[in-house]
Amino acid sequence: MTGTDASPSFRLVYVPGATPAKWVRIWNERLPDVPLTLLQVPAAEAPGALRGGEADAGLVRLPVDRTVFSAIPLYTETTVVVVPKDHVVAAVDEVSCDDLADEVVLHPLDDVLGWERPPGEPAFERPATTEDAIELVAAGVGLLVVPQSLARLYHRRDLTYRPVVDAPKSSVALSWPEEATTDLVEDFIGIVRGRTVNSTRGRTPAQPPAEPRRQRTDAAGTRRKPAPGKSTGRTPRSGSGGPKAARRGKPRRRS
Missing domain, CATH: 3.40.190.10 (Periplasmic binding protein-like II)
Known part of the structure; x- marks a missing residue:
């Protein structure tokens, strides 16, 4: 690349x-x-x-x-047991490994749960793949314990699954x-990780630096002073500190 x-x-x-x-x-x-x-x-x-x-x-x-x-x-995925829809496990919300002790539980060669031996009774031989094991569950040969995503991937209308609360997780x-x-x-x-396109960790193009504010100059390149009579942006102090003090009027002559 x-x-x-x-x-x-x-x-x-x-x-x-x-x-x-x-x-x-x-x-x-x-x-x-x-x-x-x-x-x-x-x-x-x-x-x-x-x-x-x-x-x-x-x-x-x-x-x-x-x-x-x-x-x-x-x-981390939920681990489930795949069973035929008419199996007794389908009537409950979840099971434990002990609940499967009397069942034949298939153990495919591509198992991803990492256990040496699933619960229950072992099948006569291990299926080559999880997909093959699903077909054997549908044929009534045994049950299968897998991550939930695999149960969904190989879903069949005649099968269902339930969580196994104490099984290993993937x-x-x-x-x-x-x-x-x-x-x-x-x-x-x-x-x-959900970063936005403008995240500081993303590879977004660097923004050019902002140009400094230019000062007004005359033809010779020197800074020009504000013209007389124009405001400089400063607020004059009140009192005698102003440019000119206010003139007092003459007292009226008494009659």
Whole structure:
């Protein structure tokens, strides 16, 4: 982006469930001449895409290697269990992990919650992806515990979900390689953090200094004095300090 003749561009990688649309819209309004390209990758592949230079920044799931990446946490998601609509869990507002102890709970290979073993009984085998696990829930094979955004992403009319109050949670962050903090990365950070276009942290053009007030000069370049009789802007003191004292009238002669 810098040091080359190529036109500037910005590449943003994001993981399933993350929703960059609002920030992309603001980017297009503020920097219409800098195209923003989106690239969705599985959560486990996002750090590699950033490290390999495939993207300038990314919306990723924490944790990330902080010796390599800078990260700004954005939000933490509610964790939910996905169940068929006619399942007993659908009749309550929320559940705990203990409530799922007698259920088969699927554990996809792309799980993002980071637990070694979900609650409940393990399935015969682990589904390859979360999307595959959703299909198995619809088929009545088991239940699935995921961040709420993934339950919404793979929503089906025959399924619903409920919060799991004591399950691990997943956080989403804006991340980029620390050694590649470019001006465009700073621009996107400002958008994500809600800075206005005129923010002091933004890269707005510097305003030219105001011109000093010019004094009136004559043809020789010397400062002109106010003409006689014209006000100088000063208020004269009252009393004898004025330019001329008021004249007293003559006393009348007594008859």
